[in-house]
Amino acid sequence: MNNKEIALYSVDEFDGMRKAGRLAAETLDYITPFVVPGVTTGRLDELLEEFMRDHGAVPATLGYRGYPKASCISANHIICHGIPGDKKLYDGDIINIDITPILDGWFGDSSRMYYVGAPSVKAKRLVQNAYDSMMAGINAAKIGNTMGDVGYAIQHCAEKERFSVVEDFCGHGVGRAFHLLPNVLNYGRKGEGMEIVEGMIFTVEPMVNIGKPDALVLSDGWTAITKDRTLSAQFEHTIGITKNGPEIFTLSPKGLDFPPYQIK
Numbered sequence: 001m002n003n004k005e006i007a008l009y010s011v012d013e014f015d016g017m018r019k020a021g022r023l024a025a026e027t028l029d030y031i032t033p034f035v036v037p038g039v040t041t042g043r044l045d046e047l048l049e050e051f052m053r054d055h056g057a058v059p060a061t062l063g064y065r066g067y068p069k070a071s072c073i074s075a076n077h078i079i080c081h082g083i084p085g086d087k088k089l090y091d092g093d094i095i096n097i098d099i100t101p102i103l104d105g106w107f108g109d110s111s112r113m114y115y116v117g118a119p120s121v122k123a124k125r126l127v128q129n130a131y132d133s134m135m136a137g138i139n140a141a142k143i144g145n146t147m148g149d150v151g152y153a154i155q156h157c158a159e160k161e162r163f164s165v166v167e168d169f170c171g172h173g174v175g176r177a178f179h180l181l182p183n184v185l186n187y188g189r190k191g192e193g194m195e196i197v198e199g200m201i202f203t204v205e206p207m208v209n210i211g212k213p214d215a216l217v218l219s220d221g222w223t224a225i226t227k228d229r230t231l232s233a234q235f236e237h238t239i240g241i242t243k244n245g246p247e248i249f250t251l252s253p254k255g256l257d258f259p260p261y262q263i264k
Helices: 011-036 041-054 122-137 147-161
Strands: 072-075 079-081 096-097 099-101 111-114 172-173 180-184 202-205 207-209 213-219 225-228 232-234 236-244 247-248
Touching: 011 041, 011 111, 011 236, 041 072, 041 096, 072 122, 079 096, 079 207, 079 232, 079 247, 111 122, 111 232, 122 147, 122 202, 122 207, 122 232, 122 236, 122 247, 147 180, 147 232, 180 202, 207 236
Parallel strands: none
Antiparallel strands: 072 079, 072 096, 079 225, 096 111, 172 180, 172 202, 202 236, 207 232, 213 225, 236 247
């Protein structure tokens, strides 16, 4: 794979991505007060879909390769791709909500962790590290660096706190399609891999486990869990590469980028 295989976007195209990314962030802001003990993940999914459609977007996950819902909601030991349904949330749970509204042909991809009630100290440490690992990867995504630099920054941040990064899933290019090159691995070596150049758009989305990094996909073909059933956490932003550094398209307009979220 080389840079000729990667879509590069213009300043005008970045504007389309900004709008889609902002809607993704607004959707995750909107759902925040509904994440409480007793609510079902299916109800959250209904609210998320309604908000996206009310704002002129459609959920990219719905029908994608047969996926049945408008979002992925992954609680506790579910690493990613949790299918919303009748499961109720309980005090102390941690959950990831992952959404991708398609707005005017652009895919705004983002996910965020939420506390349900009062999680344990260990769970909070994990969530903090998942966020820090994502930001470390984003900060490494600069012109002249490589994808290996991004992966190294993520892995180093997680492992210095004795957590592990999941290697079975990764970030990806995004824009006018859901999943594009490059693959953005959550591990790597400095200086290795594709060079980062201006105009790239991709997600940074590390999944960090308290225990071992091994994942297991359940019989539904989607839900990925930690093999040792320990807690997992993930954050995801979509970024664009500019001369001035990475631009994050999916920042919360309300400053709700990290829990616990203070609703004003």
